[in-house]
Amino acid sequence: MKLVLIGSGNTAHILGQRSMISGHQILQVYSRDPQHAAGLATILKTKSTSNPAEINATADLYLVALKDEALYQISSWLKLDPRLVAHTAGAVPMNTLEQVSSNFGVVYPLQSLRKENQQVPELPLLIDANTTANLDLLRLFAESLTDRVQESDDEYRRKIHLAAIAVNNFTNYLFTLTEDFCKREKIDFRLLLPLIRETVQRLDQHSPAVMQTGPAIRNDQVTINKHLGMLTNYPELRVVYELFTDQITSFTQKRRE
DSSP states (O other): OEEEEEOOSHHHHHHHHHHHHTTOEEEEEEOSSHHHHHHHHHHHTSEEESOGGGSOSOOSEEEEOOOHHHHTTGGGTOOOTTSEEEEOOSSSOGGGGTTTOSEEEEEEEOSOOOTTOSSOOOOOEEEEESSHHHHHHHHHHHHHHOSOEEEOOHHHHHHHHHHHIIIIIIHHHHHHHHHHHHHHTTOOGGGGHHHHHHHHHGGGTSOGGGSOOSHHHHTOHHHHHHHHHHTTTOHHHHHHHHHHHHHHHHHHHHHHO
16 A cells, blocks of 8 residues: 655654555655654655645555644645545544545554654554545555554544543653652662553453552551651652542442442
8 A cells, every 4th residue: 555644753653664564655754844754754765745735646545643733724734635544643533634535534543652662562553434445445554554453433532542541641640750759769660660560461361440459448547648648748649649549449438338
């Protein structure tokens, strides 16, 4: 399949490289920043442009990997009818592209992607399209990149995107606060990595609800109060600790009723 990438960020890097490895021909990379476009084009061994008027009009699929706010403005400068155009966002409606082309869809990677990573993680792709024929084409494309492909409409994608924020962005912020605590208290944050991995690996076999441990689930007020005292100089982490403790205690009590 012949592709053009619209965008040069993390998602464009990862999907572009996956596409190249899978045998697709990448005709061009577009980005408003000519240096960013050229940088990704060099990696993908293709051409680049920063001029919308110069976007190659002969591709089978145009992958639009832009920020959400940019997608809402894209129809003002991109016209590709009747080519198949698909954006990669989780929380943006598919029909945002209907003024770009009469053939449009979504290829949403349900993963935290970083172009700096040497190894690409497991990559579920959620797809949708405005016609059955377009959906079939996007399914063929997605299945060439990964064995985890699922059809999903706008509502499903919005919900899974919210869930992804909770399990990825929120937990990473907790890691950030904890790492800061460890640095300032001169303890080794890396000692926690095996515990973090074990916590996540358990989810392959068990519901997180039945794997909850810690002083909150036991309503161990002595330990909880000691911890809160230790967090006097860490107000952000203390707020999170109190909130999570209260919510875990409440959740546990409801399950036991």
